[in-house]
Amino acid sequence: MRASLLQIAVDEGESIDSRREHVASLVREQAGADLVVLPELWTTGAFAFESFGAEAEPLEGPTFEVMAKAASDAGVWLHAGSIPERDPEGPLYNTSLVFSPAGELAVAYRKIHRFGFDKGEAVLMGAGAELVTVRLPETVVGLATCYDLRFPELFRGLVDAGAETLVIPAGWPERRRAHWTLLARARAVENQAFVLACGTAGTHAGVPQAGHSIVVDPWGEVLAEAGSGEGVLSVEFDPAKVGTTRGQFPVLRDRVLGVERPHG
Numbered sequence: 001m002r003a004s005l006l007q008i009a010v011d012e013g014e015s016i017d018s019r020r021e022h023v024a025s026l027v028r029e030q031a032g033a034d035l036v037v038l039p040e041l042w043t044t045g046a047f048a049f050e051s052f053g054a055e056a057e058p059l060e061g062p063t064f065e066v067m068a069k070a071a072s073d074a075g076v077w078l079h080a081g082s083i084p085e086r087d088p089e090g091p092l093y094n095t096s097l098v099f100s101p102a103g104e105l106a107v108a109y110r111k112i113h114r115f116g117f118d119k120g121e122a123v124l125m126g127a128g129a130e131l132v133t134v135r136l137p138e139t140v141v142g143l144a145t146c147y148d149l150r151f152p153e154l155f156r157g158l159v160d161a162g163a164e165t166l167v168i169p170a171g172w173p174e175r176r177r178a179h180w181t182l183l184a185r186a187r188a189v190e191n192q193a194f195v196l197a198c199g200t201a202g203t204h205a206g207v208p209q210a211g212h213s214i215v216v217d218p219w220g221e222v223l224a225e226a227g228s229g230e231g232v233l234s235v236e237f238d239p240a241k242v243g244t245t246r247g248q249f250p251v252l253r254d255r256v257l258g259v260e261r262p263h264g
């Protein structure tokens, strides 16, 4: 299976319409890949809190339309990163969109863990409440977004739902790059799954981004890692390695559930 992670920057001098077209053309250049992945909130920038409200879109808004077409033009599965979604009935959400090679929406995932403690996304957006997986021809993909990476129980839930490949778009800051690579490898090792984590390049809203998109195999080996600048991280991997790793070193089988917590 071949995946391309598009590590793009959010150039504040470029309009969002123009960025959509530019990203769509990068997706089209990946024709021949099986899966293409974009970062988190690449229309606004994950830290451009003040533009979330103004730039939020309905699920089937302009980013949806442009990305659906790009997926079908390229004939690829497209994880189109996330958008600030405006739910007409509720709050904003940080919502990831996955399109099939026919350009149809396969699944949408609303980020469960919002980042910022008492500020930013944590107060401006609602929390998703559902784990989401999607079956591709070669593997079952489990979805998570950026800060979700810090919460292992979410990933264990995805594995229990059948996930073999964990795809994580992000706008992770450079300041905590060491956590990003460490946690990506930890999620791969503990879940015996592939991790495809696509970060953002450059600086937006004054926050330098880590970049360093990374692909890790179920044994924890790094198959590919980007630098900090813009670029395409392309990688070939064998999804069957999940089954062989889980069969030969059956850690997941040894889970002990429901251990009592200490009292007092």
Ligand SMILES: O=C(O)CCC(=O)C(=O)O
Pocket (backbone or CB within 6 Å): 046, 114, 115, 145, 146, 147, 148, 150, 171, 172, 173, 176, 179
């Ligand atoms: O957890 C972190 O250090 C970064 C998380 C983040 O930037 C986000 O979720 O947008």
